[in-house]
Amino acid sequence: MWWCVTCIPGESAPSCPVPYPPPVGQSPQPWPGRSPWPTSSAALTCLHRTPTLSFLTGEEVVAVRHLAWRTPRADWPLSRLALLLASLPLLVYxxxxxxxxxxxxxxxxxxxxxxxxxxATLQAEHQHLQAELRYWQSDEALEKLARERLGWVKPGETLVLVPAPRPTPTAVAAPRR
Structure with missing residues (x-):
């Protein structure tokens, strides 16, 4: 079984029990239901340590190159900045x-x-107009209208008309020439 590149091969109790992918040319032994590549926090922590180059063999150097995509890169902050700048117009939109x-x-x-x-105003006005319509459709309103405007009287009643006061003529001054 392969161990993290920072672990010393042949150590009785390795400091990192997380297997890493085998060198190029060997097929990985996938774990049941998981990717053959280490994704645990222990593996990521271990991969970020500085490898002990004095213990690396030729196969392990190939493995380190194979794992290079997991190591932090100097241009990663630039990638984040590029991602942020690319997503900024979308966020503004x-x-x-x-x-x-x-x-x-x-x-x-x-x-x-x-x-x-x-x-509410129109409903109040509608209610007022409905009440006025009911009033003018009643017998009392019709009788009042007939007496006041048309001068009708009931049988046996006498109609008395009071003449409206006439305005007194005022002297109009003659126009000056």
Missing amino acids: LMFSFAQLVLTAYRLQVQAQALRERL
Whole structure:
């Protein structure tokens, strides 16, 4: 079984019991249900240690090259920066889209409130007009209208008309020439 490159081969109790992939040309022995490559935190910690070069054989050097993709790289911060810069326009777009949705929702709520107030006003006016219509359709209102505007009287009643006061003529001054 292969051990991490920082472990000393032949040690009775190796400091890292995490197997690493075999050198190029040998097929890995996959663990049941898992990848043959170490992914545990112990393996990652171990892979980040500085290898002891005095104990490496030719096969182990190949294995170290094979594991190079797991070691920290000097350009990794640059990769993160590139990823951040590449995702920045997407984040800005999502932020403005969300802000636009919030603004639209706010405007719709304001408009809905104005429409509710208008509906309440129209319902009150409708109730008032319905009450007035019921009044004018009643016999009492028809009789009052007939007496006041048309001058009708019931049999046996006498109609008395009071003349409206006439305005007194005032002297108009003659225009000057």
